[in-house]
Amino acid sequence: MNLRDFKIHVPDDQIEDLKLRLRTTRFPASINAEQWDDGASLAFIRRLTEHWLNQFDWRVQEARLNRLPQYLATVDGLDIHFVHQTGKGPAPMPLVLTHGWPGSFVEMERIIPLLTDPAAHGHDPADAFHVVVPSLPGFGFSAAPTSPGVSPYRVAGLWLKLMNGLGYERFGAQGGDIGAGVSAWLARRFPEQIIGAHINYIPGSFRPPLGAGLPPVTADEQTYLDTVAAWSSAEGAYAAQQSTRPQTLAYGLTDSPVGLAAWIAEKFRTWSDCGGDVERVFTMDELLTDISIYWFGHMLDASFRIYKEGRLRPLAFETSERVATPLGVAVFPRELPMPPRSWVERGFNVQRWTLMPKGGHFAALEQPELLAEDIRAFFRPLRHALRPPAKSGG
Template sequence: MEIRPFQIHVAEERLADLQRRLRATRLPASLARDAWDDGASLSFIERLADHWQDRFDWRSQEARLNRLPQYKAAIDGLDIHFVHQPGTGPAPLPLVLTHGWPGSFIEMEHIIPMLADPAAHGGDPADAFHVVVPSLPGFGFSQAPARPGTSSRQIAELWLGLMRGLGYERFGMQGGDIGAGVSTWLARMFPGNVVGVHLNFIPGSYRPPTGAGFPAVTAEEQAFLDRAASWAGSEGAYALMQGTKPLTLAYALTDSPVGLAAWIAEKFRAWSDCDGEVERVFTMDALLTDISLYWFSDAIAASLRLYKENRLRPLTFEGGERIAPPLGVALFPRELPMPPRSWVERVFEVGRWTIMPKGGHFAAMEQPALLADDIRAFFRPLRSPS
């Protein structure tokens, strides 16, 4: 596998085009400028667009991100972008961190050094990891698939190829959102390569076997299923759209930067532990760095398409199938509906189940230190004796 160093550099004409489009923005009418009941607040999006046009400095964000050791590699016909931060410690364990939507590899910016060099962040050097953070195909600077069929299952195969190409035959997996699905698929298909899996989200399509011959659904499990169904009815329209007609939506979000910003920023507010005030957790610059990455890389169409691919290939289990590598779960209080431990244990060997004190869906951005501590604790007994 050929590995090439990579640095981000957005062409000046792309920056100029963004400014032109921001100046030409047409905003919709709103029944209540400050309310979020109908979607992204008009007053917030006006402020976000104003900041993007007049105060946001992409070049400074680009320079900061370029301090991360980034590379590209051709894997099964796709050019995959990734960060590879070697660990500092006596025997670092290789670890893949996989992001989701509407996030990106930059979600992991602050947690990477905590995991790679724990001693520099108040931890034990024996807990060090060789950290690998790939960008999902079609996200960020990874090439988008040119044909249908690339779901989280196929991405798991790409990640195995990447890790083997880096010289890592045994490694840990960690992820949330779509990254949780990729991590689970890899452990399911290639258990001999996976030391353990740590998740901060249980994939929405996860369904263990139930019915005749299996334990009855408990009251706690049924309450979760009811809660998840209620959430899908009130908050899940985005996933239905992305999972059925992603291209129709992509026309608008590819053409309008403010439309893209509204579609993404609304999720950062709704899914984070911010009590309705998104700027309590994410600065305007942090939001716009992620949104700009989608804009400059033309990533939105492929990222939406992945929802359809995953709908067509859900994470369902039949018979007595179980996932062999041990699982650790960190439950953040403002995460999307999460199942009880018993529901997860129908398939997984759960080794750690941690109720976190604060944080939401974007755990690596919101609470990197808490997440890093739980990852270290989960993998500590799984490391090979030195």
């Protein structure tokens, strides 16, 4: 595995190009500029654009992010960008954290120190982790796939090779959104190397074993399926577009930074525990740092296309198969529709199921302390799997 140090540096001409595009934006009209019922609020997006143009300083954000230990590794011909922060404790456990869309590796910025150095935050140093945070292929500073088929299933294989290349033969996995799918595939595909998987979202592609000879769908499970159908009808247009015609969408959002900002900012508002006020949870600079990473990455087609790849390779079970790898689930109240525990237990060995008091889809950003505590608690009884076997006498 070809491993090298990495620092973010966006060329000056790309920053100037962005500012030119922001200055010459042609905004749409709106019946009510303040409301969000038809999509991103015109008043908010105008204010976000003005902040991006006149107050936001990419170089400040770039310098802050570059304090994280970042690397590039060539895995199966793809250059994968990742953060690798070693833990401080008697026996840190290796853990790969995977983001989703419209997030990025910066989703994990707040939670990394809570996991790598728990003692510095008032927790037991025995709960420390060596944390690896890769950028998904085609996201941020990871190279885009050059051929079809790079789904969460395939990403799980890439992450196994990445972690093994870093010297971690056995490790844990954690993620939300697409990262939950990657983590679930790691648990399913590589049970001998994955100590456990902790997720804060159940992938929409998860279809447990159902049918003749298996328990029928319960009332709670049917309520969940009905909720998903209603949610998809009201809120799922973005996923339908990204999973069927990602290339068409990419033309407009590759050319218009404000179009990209509106596409992403609406999701941060709708999917977070913000009570309708996105700035109650995220600052303008936090939103724009994430959006800027998508803009400067120049790979929007790939970041959308993973939805199509996931649809073509769903996390579906056709038999009574049940994954033995321990699974932990943190359920945040403002998350997208989440199934009952029984639905997940049809296919996975659920050992922890936590109902969180607050937070939404972007859990590592919104509630890093709560998520970190649940991760530590889930993996605590599994750490014995890292200990070498005792030597026999004689």
